[in-house]
Amino acid sequence: MTYSTPTQGTATRLPAASWEEALITGNGRQGVLAHSMQTQIRLTLSHERLFWPREEPLPAPHTAPALDELRSLIRAGRPRAAAEHVTELARTEHPGYAHTRWIDPLTGAGTLTFIPDAPAWGSIHRTCDYTTGVVREELPNGIRHDVFASRADNVIVIRLSADHELAGTLQLAPLPGEPPTPADTRLTSTPHTLTLHTAFARTWPTTPTGYTLTCRIIAPGGHLRPLEPGRLHLSGARHVLLLVRTTVTSETTPAPGDPDLARLTPDFDTLLRRHTAHHTPLITRSRIRLSPRQPHPDPLPGEALLAQGPTPHLMERLVEAGRYATVCAIGELPPTLQGVWSGTYSPPWSSGYTFDGNLASAVAALHPLGTPELMLPVFDLVDTLLDDFTHNAQRLYGCRGILVPPHASTHGRHNHFGPEWCLTLWTAGAAWLARLYWDHYSYTRDPGFLRERALPFLHHAAAFYEDFLTDDGFVPSYSPENTPADSDSQACANATMDLAAVRDLVRNLLRAHRILDLPGARRWAELGARLPRYRIAPTGELAEWATPAGPLDQTDRHTHRHASHLFPFWYEGDPAFADPTLRAAAVRAIRARLAWWRSAASDEMAFGLVQLGLAAANLGLATEAATTLELMATRYWRPTLVSTHNRGALFNTDICGGFPAVVAAMLLRSREGRCDLLPALPPAWPEGEARGLCGRGGVLVDHLEWTPTRMRARLRARHTTRVRIGLPDGATRVVTLDPDQAVDVTAPLTLHQ
CATH class of the missing domain: 1.50.10.10 (Glycosyltransferase)
Structure with a gap:
């Protein structure tokens, strides 16, 4: 197995014991936790609005009439009595305050797994490329997946592939364990879709009424056979494309289904290009280097990097x-x-x-x-x-x-x-x-x-x-x-x-x-x-x-x-x-x-x-x-x-x-009106550079570079403005910055051990 870490990204050889050890990708609205182990691929899907209704919103306790009393207790040196009095007033006012009321929790939507018919034990290879948002996990038997959450199309795009024909079970299931409150969850399967639909038993005007997790499956040359609700058997294909979306519904936005999934171009690379046009600029707009420049960097996996x-x-x-x-x-x-x-x-x-x-x-x-x-x-x-x-x-x-x-x-x-x-x-x-x-x-x-x-x-x-x-x-x-x-x-x-x-x-x-x-x-x-x-x-x-x-x-x-x-x-x-x-x-x-x-x-x-x-x-x-x-x-x-x-x-x-x-x-x-360059530079960073830093007052630091003896910076501003620049040697310069004409600033630098 060839092992490499993305130049701007991370990798690990360690399997995920739980979802908390997942590699992550997301487009802000949809999220993916990739937490595979040697014998199966596991992807847990989430949505930014999937807050499970747990506690009915209550009026805030009406403690205003008791404010003078609360203040008197604190001034008299009885703060505990003041805190307890607020709780007593709330419980007297509404029985719902008899226990501590938590906010509605953000929960996952469900987990999609692929279990090969012929699993193998050995090394697992897991990577995440920050510039594209693509997570890849490769099992010991050569089966791998690539996944990203498209900012362009609001869909999770998954490609299963191998150098041999894929054979195994695709399964969509709710999260393990008991949900916070009752819900009606139904799983369905057709030859080309898996669907999980959940309707919450208790809702309020501010909460979702439920959600639907839909997975469209495209398997060129392959065969998909429904087994039971939420499970399909896959065989005969070398690559499979899955398009997945969680849709959260509320009283004001009824469940729309997901017709868009059927209209999306079923091509991983095309969808990735559409996504990276939105994602990559957000990642690359700034960059910071704190270690000596390396002409041919060889990034370490996360566990080796942390061990150093x-x-x-x-x-x-x-x-x-x-x-x-x-x-x-x-x-x-x-x-x-x-x-x-x-x-x-x-x-x-x-x-x-x-x-x-x-x-x-x-x-x-x-x-x-x-x-x-x-x-x-x-x-x-x-x-x-x-x-x-x-x-x-x-x-x-x-x-x-x-x-x-x-x-x-x-x-x-x-x-x-x-x-x-x-x-x-x-x-x-x-x-x-x-x-x-x-x-x-x-x-x-x-x-x-x-x-x-x-x-x-x-x-x-x-x-x-x-x-x-x-x-x-x-x-x-x-x-x-x-x-x-x-x-x-x-x-x-x-x-x-x-x-x-x-x-x-x-x-x-x-x-x-x-x-x-x-x-x-x-x-x-x-x-x-x-x-x-x-x-x-x-x-x-x-x-x-x-x-x-x-x-x-x-x-x-x-x-x-x-x-x-x-x-x-x-x-x-x-x-x-x-x-x-x-x-x-x-x-x-x-x-x-x-x-x-x-x-x-x-x-x-x-x-x-x-x-x-x-x-x-x-x-x-x-x-x-x-x-x-x-x-x-x-x-x-x-x-x-x-x-x-x-x-x-x-x-x-x-x-x-x-x-x-x-x-x-x-x-x-x-x-x-003021920016200070390298105000807290430690001796452990004797050389480095930063691109794309921004300061208050609309200041833009296009480039900042330093060595043990010298600092150089190039600055602009969003609008023409005069700024006092503080330099590492304690000197200051007043410069006029504007959007079109960069100003170069240099100064001596001494790093004290």
Whole structure:
């Protein structure tokens, strides 16, 4: 068997013990998990809208009348009582709150297998080509499949082939195990189709009513014989084409069947060319090299690459792997916790959209690495949830504006909380999303987006904080998912994340009003003046809680996976940290949290390292930023180069966006009017290059290259603008950039060991 790894892609010799060890491909709407073993080909299909109806959306608990009481409990040093009171009120109001209510989970649609009549044991060869999205798995007996998810035709295209005649059973089946709620599932077979149709027994207006998975089979010269529902026997063909699509239906979109499958050209190469015209530009728009240039690269399989440890070559391969997974996971909707893939009825945390960290990590590299159009599904999703966000604000706190829950899938009602995980007290979600809206304008310089989509959302977000803020700040509050060291509850006052996110929202509102020449900016300046100040803890770190809450000191606890108080450094940076004392406190906070991540106690939630890495890069801490990458690279990737949530466990794709974002932030730091080149370059990367980096203010870094002694860059901008360029030697240059005339910048470079 000839073994090779795609130049831009990955490979593994290891069979898949489960779907979590799959190679992946997808077009954002349809997903494929390729998890074959030596004796059979296994492909699990999924769809971005296949959220299985599990819990009826309930009104958010009506705690607004009790808000004064909740605030009094927190101010009196009884945060646990406040968190428990919210749960008691909810359970009294509706019996559905007697248990913790999860969001509707993203589940797989079904699994297609091919079981050869004559299986063999031996080596298996599995590859994924990122530039085309084609996954190939070859069994020891020479039977292989190639599969991709077409962006052009919204269909899964599978080619089975061998150097001999194929003989075996094609089978379509539901996922193993019990679904979350009852459903009517029917399998049918004809000589050229396999179909799985599922109708959910319980649905609500926001959920699917069911789905249909249809497989059309074209076997030139072969014979297909139905065996039983969902199974066909294949013989006599050397290659077979399968066209597969999952169609999710709802009350407003009845099941259409799949007539398009019959009209598609039954030719693998033709369909692949149509697909790559859409897919390949998204993958190749940017490229990062961190290791010495190799004239004839010989890429290693994933397991051998990981075994070498955190080399620069591994880092650049993981950037590619992460970008590929993110591109494949974005269609009409943004990535869930598991992207667009699921091989189970019960994914961890129901695999929806987690707004208090995971989603932001998953999309963090889209702007810096030049695919801003893939951010639009985030805003499209938010549009569908705005009414529920408004409902949350009114019911929970009696406020105007919007309140974003930490978890959502088929609706945005704030239904998931409890006395321990008191998520109704987290109010930073809308301000955080507002930053994503502002960044989209800042990177693209699209004034229509700013006026028509970003500014209205920023107004909705800010209206809530106008009503919610008290004279002593954010009470109640929540710093995901940490508990002050001297407290018995996550409920708190004045989480630093809250004030940092709203400070950022106010700055962006003021800028938007100035750019669009709109009145009313004074209102937002007054909101900013009401915000608490940052606090430095007695031990010298930036405090995670800005002010004490009555008798509670709200002492920092650094042994935690989140680093929400570092929000000021994940994006542009807060001007308040021009104060060297505050800046030094932020550095100490990063190092304190990173010390825990280095320990054996740290395990789950890899995107906490993304938070630390982005903050370290923003502050120019090259060693610390590189350490976060090393920890992610050596703990949270399988040999398939698909990431996990815990060390070696739980299929999860949020660091597929976060890892490349940290690397990009170490090479280019940007804010309106300024870009810094190589702000956090570690000694481990003595030479390299990057193409297609993008910065805020519409800056485009077409090419950035460095050696141990010199840096060269070529820059443009989307619109004519003056930009201050920060150079690695500490010097700055002011240049005028425009779309048509590139500006070359060079500077000496010294890498300190």
